[in-house]
Amino acid sequence: MAGRRADDEQAAERALVEKGQRGDRAAFNRLVEQHQSGAYALALRMVGDAEAAADITQDAFFAAYRALASFKGGSFRAWLYRIVSNGCFDHFRTQARRPTTSLEAALGDERDGESPGMGSGSRLPSALIDASWDPEGIALRAEQIEQIEAALQKLAPEQRLALILSDIQGLSYEEIARVTNASLGTVKSRIARARGHMRGILARRGELFR
Amino acid sequence: MNHGNETSAAEWERQREQLSAFLDGELSEGERIALERHLQGCAVCQRALAELRQVRALLRALPVPALPRAFTLPESGAVPESLRPAARRPAASAARLRLAGAAQSVGTLAAAVGLVVLLGSGVVGLSQSVRLSPTGASVAAPSSNQAGGSSAQDRNSQRTPGVFSGGATATPNGNATQSTAVDRGVTPTQTPTATPSPTPTESASPARNSFAAEPPSVPVVPLTGAGLLVGGAGLALAGRSARRRMERRG
Numbered sequence: 001m002a003g004r005r006a007d008d009e010q011a012a013e014r015a016l017v018e019k020g021q022r023g024d025r026a027a028f029n030r031l032v033e034q035h036q037s038g039a040y041a042l043a044l045r046m047v048g049d050a051e052a053a054a055d056i057t058q059d060a061f062f063a064a065y066r067a068l069a070s071f072k073g074g075s076f077r078a079w080l081y082r083i084v085s086n087g088c089f090d091h092f093r094t095q096a097r098r099p100t101t102s103l104e105a106a107l108g109d110e111r112d113g114e115s116p117g118m119g120s121g122s123r124l125p126s127a128l129i130d131a132s133w134d135p136e137g138i139a140l141r142a143e144q145i146e147q148i149e150a151a152l153q154k155l156a157p158e159q160r161l162a163l164i165l166s167d168i169q170g171l172s173y174e175e176i177a178r179v180t181n182a183s184l185g186t187v188k189s190r191i192a193r194a195r196g197h198m199r200g201i202l203a204r205r206g207e208l209f210r
Numbered sequence: 211m212n213h214g215n216e217t218s219a220a221e222w223e224r225q226r227e228q229l230s231a232f233l234d235g236e237l238s239e240g241e242r243i244a245l246e247r248h249l250q251g252c253a254v255c256q257r258a259l260a261e262l263r264q265v266r267a268l269l270r271a272l273p274v275p276a277l278p279r280a281f282t283l284p285e286s287g288a289v290p291e292s293l294r295p296a297a298r299r300p301a302a303s304a305a306r307l308r309l310a311g312a313a314q315s316v317g318t319l320a321a322a323v324g325l326v327v328l329l330g331s332g333v334v335g336l337s338q339s340v341r342l343s344p345t346g347a348s349v350a351a352p353s354s355n356q357a358g359g360s361s362a363q364d365r366n367s368q369r370t371p372g373v374f375s376g377g378a379t380a381t382p383n384g385n386a387t388q389s390t391a392v393d394r395g396v397t398p399t400q401t402p403t404a405t406p407s408p409t410p411t412e413s414a415s416p417a418r419n420s421f422a423a424e425p426p427s428v429p430v431v432p433l434t435g436a437g438l439l440v441g442g443a444g445l446a447l448a449g450r451s452a453r454r455r456m457e458r459r460g
Contacts, residue, residue: 025286036281054281057281065283145273167269188230192226192229199264202268
């Protein structure tokens, strides 16, 4: 039953992609509506900055629309997320080119103590929490969410990407391999290492692991 | 698998990868069966698997981020290359941001200097008048006469010269003359200390204006003027850079 529904959804998505490839922008916008939440969440957790994440997401949809003819099938989500993750790594490169010291930084910027592109652990949660999200329905408290998000930001970008795709977005290893352009073995290794690091970071913070 | 001291880090790393993939159902049938068999008798791997599972559960429980806006494309028209300023002009953008930041900081600093100068000059003027005021009851009377009967305004202008002078700057033709007259009026109020109590007409006489060059009044006017200039320039700079930032964000 669930398998048939998934098949139907895939068929509907394929139809929207084909219409989009013929220039039907309304059909493409249906795809945007289906994937914008996941795409933005990926960008936000990767770069840790809401404004940059929004721009990366928007650019990814622009690029996806222009390059839609090159999409040859398979997981549209994985194809789209690859564009998003490329945008995130472009963002890191841009940040890395910026001199780390500026007058603003010298005078004491509010983002003190954070490396460029890695986001602030104290800033991120407020940007991440959906106003409609009901914390009562989730086992995590706000400070626990903050701890987990902050720990995520401490991972190397490649590990963070693999872990977000796997444990938060729920992609299969095969899809993650497509997004990251890595082998299945590399994906498996990155996820395991990332989980190990997360466990270590959270254990040092105390409450979540004992 | 042996988890004693002889287990190398590489071996343990490989085992953890197997456990992690087992958790995700990403092992082959043969690998899965072998690992399940191993897990039955290995407390170390059982614990490691439980920790990996806990990490995954915590990440899965994270809330979905709120969308800042819809990312749908416009119904018609060209699709832009990029919205990201950094993607289009990384170096120039960063440089401009730093310049704007520097300009704002300089502007703020200048405004602060201007304020200090203003307050400083006011303190000088005030301290002079305070120092001289106890010399006699006649001090207040002449100044009130000179200012056309608005003694309260005059006292306020002496106590808060910056505020009053600021008003003079806004309307230089009218108020500046008035404030100069008021500032000069400070001098005659001091003169009675050495002379008998003057009549209203005497206090307004040109002879009293010759005292305008006396120490209390001389530094007040130029210092106030300099303070206004520096402060005004600083505020203008700060305002301009803030406006640029808003334009860029808009």
